[in-house]
Amino acid sequence: MKGSGPIETGEASKVLTAARGGMNRGISILDFILRLVALMGTLGGAIAMGTTDETLPFFTQFIRFKAKYDDLPSFTFFVIANSIVSGYIVLSLPLSILHIVRSGAKSSRILLIVFDTAMMALLTAGASAAAAIVYLAHKGNARANWFAICQQFNSFCERVSGALIGSFGGAVVFILLILLSAMAISRR
Template identity: 60%
Template sequence: MKAVSIESGEASKAIGHGVNRGLSVFDLVLRIVAIVGTLAGAVAMGTAEQTLPFATQLVQFSAQYDDFDSFKLFVIVNAIVCAYLALSLPFSIFHIMRSRAGKSRILLIFLDAIMLVLLTSGASAAAAIVYLAHTGNTSANWFSVCQQYTDFCQRSAGSLIGSFGAMVCLVLLIIFSAVAISRR
């Protein structure tokens, strides 16, 4: 049997290539999870409405997501981020096949950061309104409305979970893309 010597540089390139491919697969999974989170958040908030059972002939008490500008912003931002993530899936698949691609990873880091900021602003605005709806503000004489509109409040609060989960996914995407670029 003949002994074959492998140079140390050859072995490390093969390991680095496999790690980058693994990061690319994880990138694809995170993008799919973030798509599900933003889509679920937008749909849950967009369909949140409740009408109180007591009403008069002239007045009907109801709450809908479009009664609040922050909730409208939340739905629009989640839809934009969901569309971006869906459009970025081909890049993620491309990175699995060509794990050494650098320029497209840099572009995705930049765009992921923009989407993270956008998603954070929309989710934070909606979270502030949900908090006020649950607790009110006695110094401003704003009363809690969630005692009457329980279904609406639960649905709007639940829609925040998907959005905040997508924010975590975007942070991880940025970190792992930076790691993949640094390993090049």
């Protein structure tokens, strides 16, 4: 009876290690799925914003008002930031698959946390800059004599607002990815 204590402890340790490995594999699968969701949000936001333009006739067909995303530097920054983040997500997918196969990989998870944090900051900066311009487009600013243009350029404003939703959704997913990676590292 006295000899069975360490064996039971060793067996319990193996069961606990197997349970942690299964939990980390589940976290890795969720990480992969969330990366795909973030890719859809950021790439969709970049494409929606990058293809946004609207032309309105004014008095005659020869005089027209045109609204394009590249007329505003904030929207250009938004497209570039979302494109960079989308490219990063595509490049990080193989590491995410590696974590599914080898749930004990620690150094690559730390690397992903660092780069995920940097990409979340870039994504948030681009989306916030564009959100300020979208707010002015919707509400205007009477003190600065900036008029709301969304009454005239309705389709333009709808598309840029939709692009912002995808981008901010991607930022929320990056927060979840960082928390999941930190949780997987702390479980070791």
